[in-house]
Amino acid sequence: MGSAKNFALRLLLIAAVLVVWEVLVRLTGVPEYILPAPLRIFTAMYNGIKTNVYPEHFMVTLTETLLGFLVGTILAFILGTIVALSRKVEYFLYPFIVMFQAMPKVALAPLIIVWFGLGLTSKVINAALVAFFPLMVNTIVGLRSAEEDRINLMRSLAASRTQIFFMLQLPNALPYIFAGLEIAMIFALIGAIVAEFVGAEKGLGMLIQAMNFNMDVAGQFSILLILSLLGLCLNGIVTLARRRLLFWETVNTGEETANSSEKGGKA
Amino acid sequence: MNEMNSAARTARAGTSADRDVIAVDRLSLTYGAKDTGVLALSDISFSIANGEFISIVGPSGCGKSTLLKILAGLLPPTEGQATLNGTAIRGARRDIGVVFQTPVLFPWRTVLGNVLLPADVQKLDKEKMRKRAMDLIRLVGLEGFENRYPRELSGGMQQRVGIIRALIHDPAILLMDEPFGALDAMTRETMNVELQRIWMESGKTILFITHSTSEAVYLADRVIVMTARPGKIGDVFKVDLPRPRPLEVMNTEAFGAYVKRIRVALNADGGLD
Ligand SMILES: Nc1ncnc2c1ncn2[C@@H]1O[C@H](COP(=O)(O)OP(=O)(O)OP(=O)(O)O)[C@@H](O)[C@H]1O
Ligand SMILES: [Mg+2]
Numbered sequence A: 001m002g003s004a005k006n007f008a009l010r011l012l013l014i015a016a017v018l019v020v021w022e023v024l025v026r027l028t029g030v031p032e033y034i035l036p037a038p039l040r041i042f043t044a045m046y047n048g049i050k051t052n053v054y055p056e057h058f059m060v061t062l063t064e065t066l067l068g069f070l071v072g073t074i075l076a077f078i079l080g081t082i083v084a085l086s087r088k089v090e091y092f093l094y095p096f097i098v099m100f101q102a103m104p105k106v107a108l109a110p111l112i113i114v115w116f117g118l119g120l121t122s123k124v125i126n127a128a129l130v131a132f133f134p135l136m137v138n139t140i141v142g143l144r145s146a147e148e149d150r151i152n153l154m155r156s157l158a159a160s161r162t163q164i165f166f167m168l169q170l171p172n173a174l175p176y177i178f179a180g181l182e183i184a185m186i187f188a189l190i191g192a193i194v195a196e197f198v199g200a201e202k203g204l205g206m207l208i209q210a211m212n213f214n215m216d217v218a219g220q221f222s223i224l225l226i227l228s229l230l231g232l233c234l235n236g237i238v239t240l241a242r243r244r245l246l247f248w249e250t251v252n253t254g255e256e257t258a259n260s261s262e263k264g265g266k267a
Numbered sequence B: 001m002n003e004m005n006s007a008a009r010t011a012r013a014g015t016s017a018d019r020d021v022i023a024v025d026r027l028s029l030t031y032g033a034k035d036t037g038v039l040a041l042s043d044i045s046f047s048i049a050n051g052e053f054i055s056i057v058g059p060s061g062c063g064k065s066t067l068l069k070i071l072a073g074l075l076p077p078t079e080g081q082a083t084l085n086g087t088a089i090r091g092a093r094r095d096i097g098v099v100f101q102t103p104v105l106f107p108w109r110t111v112l113g114n115v116l117l118p119a120d121v122q123k124l125d126k127e128k129m130r131k132r133a134m135d136l137i138r139l140v141g142l143e144g145f146e147n148r149y150p151r152e153l154s155g156g157m158q159q160r161v162g163i164i165r166a167l168i169h170d171p172a173i174l175l176m177d178e179p180f181g182a183l184d185a186m187t188r189e190t191m192n193v194e195l196q197r198i199w200m201e202s203g204k205t206i207l208f209i210t211h212s213t214s215e216a217v218y219l220a221d222r223v224i225v226m227t228a229r230p231g232k233i234g235d236v237f238k239v240d241l242p243r244p245r246p247l248e249v250m251n252t253e254a255f256g257a258y259v260k261r262i263r264v265a266l267n268a269d270g271g272l273d
Helices: A004-028 A036-052 A054-085 A089-100 A103-114 A120-144 A147-156 A161-198 A204-213 A218-247 A254-266 B002-012 B064-071 B113-117 B117-121 B126-139 B156-165 B184-201 B213-219 B247-249 B253-267
Strands: B020-031 B038-049 B053-057 B079-083 B096-099 B174-176 B205-211 B221-226 B230-240
Touching: A004 A036, A004 B213, A036 A218, A054 A120, A054 A161, A054 A204, A054 A218, A089 A120, A089 B002, A103 A161, A103 B038, A120 A161, A147 B096, A161 A204, A161 A218, A204 B113, B002 B213, B020 B064, B020 B205, B038 B064, B038 B213, B038 B230, B053 B247, B064 B079, B064 B174, B064 B205, B079 B113, B079 B174, B096 B156, B113 B117, B113 B126, B113 B156, B117 B126, B117 B253, B156 B184, B184 B205, B184 B213, B184 B247, B205 B213, B213 B221, B213 B247, B213 B253, B221 B253, B247 B253
Parallel strands: B053 B205, B053 B221, B096 B174, B174 B205
Antiparallel strands: B020 B038, B020 B079, B221 B230
16 A cells, blocks of 8 residues: 555645646636635745734643543543552542533533633643543543453462553553543643643644635634644654554554554655 | 382372372362352362372363463452462462463563563572573573574464473472464474473473363373363373383373263363364
């Protein structure tokens, strides 16, 4: 799949889509504040870069996302581990977990802005909140997924609970945990942007909002492009970490073939 | 030396109660609720003398693996009890090594790492265990594969790793659940010879579950035949063939007679599958 020829075809397809877009916009005369043509978007991007508006906002959003990701996933891992290891804790926390899981977390953003202000804190908290659940759920499922035979093996060796956790359950859960981390990373970005929409002084989300007021649609598209590139990079970092840590999962498995074509898509 | 050893063994196989390592007393096990669950083992009693080699044969689903799990301390019996050196088995013991029906390897550990798992769990001397592990790896013909991961091995190779893992911490008692079932005939015979040698040299007590009657006879001092569900002890055959037994023993009339008698006992009961 990843041959040079296919890669060229892929680029060609993207170019074709852009050309068709450009032509259609010109032919139909759609006003720019509805749908700008690709050339207009690239011009907006170029102007933005030239006047240096992006870096500051970009760094703010990146910081919010990464901090939110860290806080959310660390807490999720700790709580998920506690729940997975203790049926009792699970029993008492269950109603809360179900309620929060069903709730669209971004709906909390306005409240969080009220409670924590327009600055960094509220964005980090919102991002953390959104990133929290996918990892917590995956941690619980992963830690509980150890095969009975493997647990029996450890028990037959008179292994302690701690040994069973570190030598079996945790490595066994890593594929689930990384799947959760990949989702959490993207979710953290969503959480940060939504919180910026609701109220912020800086950040790419706030910039989109501001451009929207000014009917600068081409500018908004340029930021969307930046955001998807950012999302790709963040996701790529997690994937890279996964490959290093889950060395036993690579080569010769069906999953790997799926992954490599997916990786091609991100390159 | 070996001759004497085996003579002593056969004598001991006569079982005097105080020499019994494992005693199983009116053991029953029901999976699930007592009245609605599956009765897997019903009223089982037998004992294993110190240093004895016992084979268990029986139709599929008769409760052989269940019995092994109880002896390994993984499953509490519903009724009756199993004792090890006079004390009831409650929970796992470090002096027991278990080979499961499937290899049960950890994919994130290399062959060497998997073999060393019991040593890691029981915090045994690293250098010594490493050397021992390499010897065992050589013994089962996996030299050169010690740094490979399980997914790079064939099913039979994986099973061999599972077998030597049970030997690494040198347990006095070995419980083996159809360990050679996944191996080809040639490797299987080699492993049988090796197992007999290990047993004769180490004086371990071994409980060996198998589907193969000839394997059971070749290895065992006594062969226990279990009957179909609910699992009970059927006939017990004492095998009086001199040790060490060469593979050619399988072609002798005496050997054939044992196999035949055990087959008959099994067939009377629905047979092997
Ligand atoms: N965890 C379990 N829950 C419920 N029933 C079980 C469980 N494990 C085994 N059984 C039942 O108990 C019976 C005995 O199972 P066991 O695995 O001990 O048989 P076996 O003699 O080892 O068979 P095989 O030769 O095929 O390995 C079977 O009928 C099986 O359905
Ligand atoms: Mg079985």
